[in-house]
Amino acid sequence: AKYAAIYALPGLVLLIVITRVWYAETRLPLKALIWFGGGFLLLASPNLIWNLSHDFATVRHLGDNANLARQSYDIGNSIRFIGAQFLTAGPLVFALMLGVFSLRTAAATHVLLFAFSAPPLLIITLQAFLSEANANWALTAMPALVLWLAIWPSQVSDLSQRPESTPPHTRCLTRRRLVGMAAGVNALLAAVLVVICWAGSMGPITPESDPLRRLRGWHDLAVDTRAVLTMHDARTVIADRRASAALLHWHFYDSDITVLVHDDDGYPSNHFEANHPWAPTPGRRIVALHAHETPPAIGTVLWNAETALSDTKIAQNRSRRLYLFSGIE
Numbered sequence: 001a002k003y004a005a006i007y008a009l010p011g012l013v014l015l016i017v018i019t020r021v022w023y024a025e026t027r028l029p030l031k032a033l034i035w036f037g038g039g040f041l042l043l044a045s046p047n048l049i050w051n052l053s054h055d056f057a058t059v060r061h062l063g064d065n066a067n068l069a070r071q072s073y074d075i076g077n078s079i080r081f082i083g084a085q086f087l088t089a090g091p092l093v094f095a096l097m098l099g100v101f102s103l104r105t106a107a108a109t110h111v112l113l114f115a116f117s118a119p120p121l122l123i124i125t126l127q128a129f130l131s132e133a134n135a136n137w138a139l140t141a142m143p144a145l146v147l148w149l150a151i152w153p154s155q156v157s158d159l160s161q162r163p164e165s166t167p168p169h170t171r172c173l174t175r176r177r178l179v180g181m182a183a184g185v186n187a188l189l190a191a192v193l194v195v196i197c198w199a200g201s202m203g204p205i206t207p208e209s210d211p212l213r214r215l216r217g218w219h220d221l222a223v224d225t226r227a228v229l230t231m232h233d234a235r236t237v238i239a240d241r242r243a244s245a246a247l248l249h250w251h252f253y254d255s256d257i258t259v260l261v262h263d264d265d266g267y268p269s270n271h272f273e274a275n276h277p278w279a280p281t282p283g284r285r286i287v288a289l290h291a292h293e294t295p296p297a298i299g300t301v302l303w304n305a306e307t308a309l310s311d312t313k314i315a316q317n318r319s320r321r322l323y324l325f326s327g328i329e
Contacts, residue, residue: 084135
């Protein structure tokens with residue numbers, strides 16, 4: 001979402017190209033472009049200013065997530081990404097949304113919505129081929145796709161230009177029924193998700209990876225961490241990563257326990273490294289979380305010989321194992 005506005009630029013370029021080719025329009029609406037550019041800069045300015053003043057922290061974080069340094073060139077990743085969109089938007093909904101790529105009409109609204117929905121999908125599909133991509137990275141395309149799907153059933157003028165023998169009003173009714181079925185499928189899926197979230201389990205349909213595993217075990221980790229803090233009279237936790245920091249921060253919100261993150265390279269790449277970084281404080285007692293049996297390399301901390309282990313089963317075949325080291329800076 002932080003960089004969603006950037007897709008407006010390739011969308012605008014695509015819109016201009018299609019307009020010039022489709023309508024043979026050679027004039028550029030300079031006034032409209034100025035308004036568009038001004039609005040773009042205005043909306044993006046808070047993000048740009050923040051990044052300029054924080055060494056482009058979120059830009060580096062985005063680069064780490066994109067992981068372009070480890071290129072795979074795997075077409076399977078692209079196929080999986082496109083397949084994931086059927087789950088993100090809904091199976092029948094996304095299938096109907098793909099109709100936006102059928103530019104057999106010169107309707108200005110169709111061209112506009114195509115121009116602002118195609119770039120995110122195509123760019124992230126390419127990103128998936130080069131390295132990897134999460135399903136939600138192309139959600140910027142959804143506003144335009146939703147608008148297109150909303151007007152698609154009523155585009156009678158488009159239907160009347162086609163040579164099919166089926167009357168336009170009949171085809172329009174068919175489209176409306178398809179959209180209604182798509183909404184019904186999504187409503188059913190939403191109800192299933194509500195039940196899964198309420199039960200905390202996917203029951204017999206739980207896959208081997210169990211996507212709900214990331215939600216489990218944090219209370220147990222907080223209890224184990226608090227016990228070690230109490231044992232060593234410490235009030236500072238050095239989390240192993242931002243996920244642990246975020247959840248422990250929530251569990252210890254109303255206490256005097258401080259949760260920090262050790263920034264290995266000195267360049268903050270996420271919220272916790274930027275706002276809750278570890279800084280040396282001589283004499284302070286700390287507890288550090290680490291995935292390995294050896295203490296983390298944090299400054300000149302004198303680690304105690306005792307080590308605690310937080311081991312919580314979070315899925316059928318997975319556990320969250322974190323070692324808790326205590327020491328004095």
